[in-house]
Amino acid sequence: MIEHLPVLLVVLPIIGGAIPLAASLVSDRAGWPVATVTLIGQAGLAGLLAWTVGTNGTVSYAVGGFAAPYGIELVVDGLSGAVALLVAVVSLGVLAYSRQAGPHSGPFYGLYLLLVAGLTGMTITGDVFNLYVFLEITGLAAYGLVASGRDASAAVAALKYLIIGTVGASLYLLGIGYLLAATGTLNMADLATKLGEMAAYDSTLVLTAFGLMVGGLTVKVALFPLHTWQPDAYANAPDTVSAFISALVSTVSAYALARLLFSVFTVEFLTAVPVARWALVGLACVSIIAGSALAVSQDSVQRMLAYSSVSQFGLVIAGFAIATPLAVIGATVHLLGHAVMKGGLFAATGVIERKTGATTVSGYAGMGSRVPISAFAFAVLSLAMVGVPPAVGFVGKWYIVLGAVNAENWPVVAVLLASTLLTLAYFARLVERLYFAEATIHTEHDEAPVTDGSGQAISFGMIAVVVIAAALAVALTAAVPMLEQVLRETLPPLLNQ
Amino acid sequence: MFELLNSHYNYFAVMLLLGIGLYMLIESRNLVKKVIGMNIFQTGIFLFFITLAFRAGGNPPIIKEGGGPYVSPLPHVLILTAIVVGVSLTAVALALIIRIYTEYGTLDEDKLKQLYYD
Secondary structure (H helix, E strand, O other), X not given: OHHHHHHHHHHHHXXXXXXXXXXXXXXXXXHHHHHHHHHHHHHXXXXXXXXXXXXXXXXXXXXXXXXXXXXXXXXXXXXXXXXXXXXXXXXXXHHHHHHXXXXXXXXXXXXXXXXXXXXXXXXXXXXXXXXXXXXXXXXXXHHHHHOOOOOOHHHHHHHXXXXXXXXXXXXXXXXXXXXXXHXXXXXXXXXXXXXXXXXXXXXXXXXXXXXXXXXXXXXXXXOOOOOXXXXXXXXXXXXXXXXXXXXXXXXXXXXXXXXXHHHHHHHHXXXXXXXXXXXXXXXXXXXXXXXXXXXXXXXXXXHXXXXXXXXXXXHHHHHHHHOOHHHHHXXXXXXHHHHHHHHHHHHHHHHHHHHHOOOEOOOOOOOOOOOHHHHHHHHHXXXXXXXXXXXXXXXXXXXXXXXXXXXXXXXXXXXXXXXXXXXXXXXXXXXXXXXXXXXXXXXXXXXXXXXXXOOOOOOHHHHHHHHHXXXXXXXXXXXHHHHHHHHHXXXXXXXXX | OHHHHHHOHHHHHHHHHHHHHHXXXXXXXXXXXXXXXXXXXXHHHHHHHHXXXXXXXXXXXXXXXXXXXXXXXXHHHHHHHHHHHHHHHHHHHHHHHHHHHHHHOOOEHHHHHHHHOX
16 A cells, blocks of 8 residues: 555556546535545645654656656655645635635536646656656646636636647647657656667767757746746636646746656756856746736735736746756755645635625735734735745745855846846735725725625635645745755755766 | 658658648738647658658557568557547646737737737
8 A cells, every 4th residue: 555655656646537527416515524634634644754754755656557767657755746736725725715715516626636646646657658647637727717707708728828838838749759868768767867878968969859848948937038827817717727737837838847857858968068058057047036926016906916926936047047956955955835825825815705896906005904914914915925924935945045056147146136126016006005095995895796696705714724825824934944854865866066 | 862751751741741730830910820830840750650650561569360560569559658648638728828819819929929918
C-alpha cells in the first residue's frame, strides 16, 4: 500500500470525482461531502508522501511495473513533494469556501476533483509526454470550471482560455516531437543524460524543442504577452473557481517549467546556451514590468489581481532562469507563497463583493469598517504580496534578489527590486482606499442571491478560509528553512553546482 | 528545390497544415472556424509524429514470424492519446460555442466583443 503512494495520489481524486457525477443523478447535494472526504484523504496521502521524501529522499514509482526509460515513471522529490502538498491543501481549503459560495451541482465537484487529479499528475510525473496529458486534463477541467459561472460571459472567457491554452499545449506537444526525434526517449531523467551525449545542446533540434516547450508552458503560466486569457478567465469565473485556479493552475505550470529547465534540459544546457537563459530572463522581466503596469491601470479588483499574477510569475520564472541555488529556493518559496496569497486574495474579494457589492478599486473605498475581518485579511495578504517582512512574500523575493546578485545579473537585480515598488503601487492603493477613503457605496447592499436558500450570502467557512490564508502567508516563513533543507537534499545536481 | 520537395514532402505537408491551422485560429472571425483551425493545427502535429515513426521498408509494429524491420510504435501510441485529447477539447469548445450562441445570438467575434464588453 505505502509503496503505491504516488499513483494513489492521482487515482484517488479521479475515482472521487466520478462519484459526485453519478450521485448527481440521485441527489444534487452529494457533491460537497464526497469531495471533502476525497480531498481529506488526498491531503493525508500528500502529507505522508512529503514526509517520506523529507526523511528518505526521492521516491520513484514505475507505473504498471514497466521499468523507467520505457514505462511511465512517477518521481517525487523535494520540489514536487512540496507542490503536491500545496495542491492538496489549497484545494481542500477552497472546498471549504465553496460549500456556501460555489456552484453546488454534482458535475461541478466532479470537474473540481478532476482538476486536482490533473494538477497532482503534472506535479509528480517523470515523463514529458505524460506531463502533456496531465496538462490537457488540467486544461479541460479548468475550461469547464471557468464556464460554470451563471453569466454567459463566463462561456466567452472559457472559450478564449480554451483556444489559447490549446495552442500552448500543442506547441509543447510539438516540442516533445523534436525531443523524441533528437534522443528517442521521453523519460525526464533519461532525456537529461541523452541530451548532452546524443544531441549537442546547441543543435537546432534541441534549441527548437526548448523554444517550443518553454513557449507552450509560458502560455499556461500566463507570462506577458501570452497572458491575455487570464484576466477574463479569473474575472468571469465564479469566486470559488477564481480562487482555485488563480492559486494552483499557473503555479503548477510554473513548476512544470522549472522541472523542464532543471530535470530535462538541466543547468548545463542553460550555461551552454546563454541565449536560452537570457530569452527566459528577458521574458520574465518584461512580464514583471508589463504585468504591474497593467495592474495599476485596472479598476476591477479581480482583473487587477489577475495582472498582478502576470507580474509575480515573471518574478518566479526569473528566479528559476537565474538558476543559482539561492534563486531557485527563492523562486520555489515565492511560487508556494504566491499560491496561498493569491488564492486568499481572490477568496477575500468574493467575500467583500457578497457582503458589500464592491468590485472595483473605487468601490472598495471605506469598506474596511463594513467587513472588518475580511478587509483586514485582505490588507495582510496585500502587504505580504508586496513583500513586507516577516511575510513569506518577503523571503521569496529576498532570496531571488540575493541569487541574482550572486550571479551578478545587475539589470535583473534592478528589475527585481523595482518589482517590489511596482507591486506596492497597486496594492497600497487598494489598502489605502479600504481604510482611509470616504465610502462611495452607501446603500446597504442587498446581499447576493443565495443558491441554497439558507439566507446567508457568506458563511463561517468562507471567512475562515480568508483568515487562514492570511495567517499562512505570515506563518509559512517559519517553514522556509525546512523546505530549503529538503530541496538541498533531494535536488543535489541542481543546487550544489 | 524540387528534390527537397520530393524527399521531404511530408514535412512540407506538416508545415502547411500548421500554418493554415494557426492562420485560421487567429484570423477567422467565426468561432466555429476557429475551432476547425485549432483541429487542423493539431492534425499537423499528429502527422509530424507519425512522420517521425516512419522508416523505409518497415512493417506495421505487429510482431510475427520473419517480420521486422518495424516502424516505431511509440509515436503512434502517443498520437492516439493526443487525438483523444483533441476530440475532447473540440467537444468542450463546441459546447461552449452553443452556449455563447444561445446567449448572444452570434458567432462573429467582432459582434461578440461589442456585446461582451457592454
